[in-house]
Amino acid sequence: MGDGSAAVALSGSPIAVVIAARNEAPRLPLLLADLAAAPQLVGEILVVDGASDDATARVAALAGAAVQASSPGRGRQLALGVASTESPWLLLLHADARLEPGWDRAVRVALGLPDAAWYFDLAIAAAQPALRLVELAVALRSRWRQLPYGDQGLLVPRRLLARAGGVAPIPLMEDLELVLRLRHFSQLRPLGARLQVDGRRWQALGVWQTALANAQLRRSWRRGIPPEALAARYYGSAVRERRRG
Template identity: 60%
Template sequence: MVLSRAELAVVIPALDEAGRLPLLLADLAQAPGDLIAELVVADGGSSDGTPQLARLAGAEVVHSLAGRGVQLARGISATNAPWLLLLHADARLCRDWSAVVRRAMKQPPAAWAFELAIEAPGINLRLLELAVRLRCRWRQLPYGDQGLLLPRPLLERAGGMPKLPLMEDLLLIQRLQKLSRIRSLQRPLQVNGRRWQRHGVLGTAWRNAALRRAWRRGAATEVLARQYYGRDGANGAASPESTP
C-alpha cells in the first residue's frame, strides 16, 4: 500500500497532564507534514491548563467524561483518517518513530505496538521491560501504555474502543487478538516511571494483578477505577494492564 496523503489520526486521552503532554506533542511535531492528518487530545476535565497547552501545540481538543476508554472513544469519533495511533499523554516517542510508523502502515493491515520503556533507573525496571517484551512476543499481549497503531476498519471489526474507565486496553487487545496478529514496531515508547518509583515494581505488579483478577471475576470497572485512581491521582502513569 502506497501512502499518497496524510492518513494517520493520533488520539491522546489526557487529564491534568500539563507537565508531560507538551513533550509528547513536541515529539509528534517532528513528523513530516504528509503523515499526521489529525491530532486530537480528548480531555477528561483537566484543571491545570492541559487543553490550552494542547491547542497551542496545534492539537484539536475534544471534551469528555473522565475515563481513558471513554476519552479514547470520544477522540476517535472526532477523526476520519484510516489509520489510528493511540497514545497515553505521558508517553515519549523515539526519534525515528514516524519512519517506523510509516513502514508499518505500508504493510498488510494489522495492529502494532511499541516496546515499553520506563523513564526511571533501576535493574528491576529493566527486568520489567524485558518481561513485557517476552509477554508481547509469546502471548501477543501489549497494553495501552505501549501505544497502539491500527487501521480504523480493524478497530471497527473489534467493536470499537470499549467505553470503560479502566481495563479498556486489555479488553480491546483481547478482541483484536481474534482478528489480527499484533506486531511489534520494535522501537521503545517511553512512559513516566512515577508510579513504579512510588510503589516499587513488586508492589505495583501485585496491585495491578489484583485489579485484573477482580475485573475478570466481574467487578465493575467504575469501582476498580475509583480504587486505582483514588490512591495515585488522576494522572498516574502505569495502567493496571501494564505489568506482566
C-alpha cells in the same frame, strides 16, 4: 490478518493520533512535539481532555492540537476521539508518553504492510534496574501472549478497529478488553520502536508493589469486578500516593 491490501499512500498523512489526557500539562507538550516532527505521517492530532483541573487543554491547543472535552475515563476518551477523527489509521496514546527517535520510520514500514494492529515496546522513564526486568517481561508477554497494553500505544487501521467493535467506553481496563477482541481479527505485531512512559507511579509505589497492584487489577477484572470499581481503586491509590509524597 486483513484483506492483504497495502496502506494508503504516505503523502496523504494517513494517521489520526488520539491522546487520552487528564492533568498532564507538564508532560503533554513533549509528546506533541514528537508527533509534530512527522507531518508526513500524522494528519490529525486530537487530545481528549478528561476534565483536567490543570492547563492540559490549554497547552494542547497552544501546541496546535485539536482538543475535545470529555468526562474522565480513558476508554470513554479514546472512543470519543476515534469517533471524532477521520484518517484511515489510528494511533492511540496516553498523554504521558514519549516517542523515541526512529518511531516514524518504524510506523512508515508498518503502514506499507497488510493491515494489522501494531504496538511499541515499553520503556519506563526511571533508572531503577528492576524496571529493565519489567520492560523485558512486558516484551515477552506482548509477543508470546499477544497482550500489549495501552501504555505501549496502539497503531491500528480504522477499519480493523471497527471490525473488532471499537474502544469500549469504560474507565479502566479498556486496553486489555480491546486487545482481547482484536486478537480475533489480527495478529498484534511489535513496531520495533520504543515508547517511553513516565515512571512516576513506579517510583511512588515501588517497582514490585506497582507490578503486584497491576496484576491484582487484571485478576479482579477477569473475575467480573466492574471497571468503575477498579477505576475508583486505581485512581484512589494514585491520589493517596501524591498526597503522601
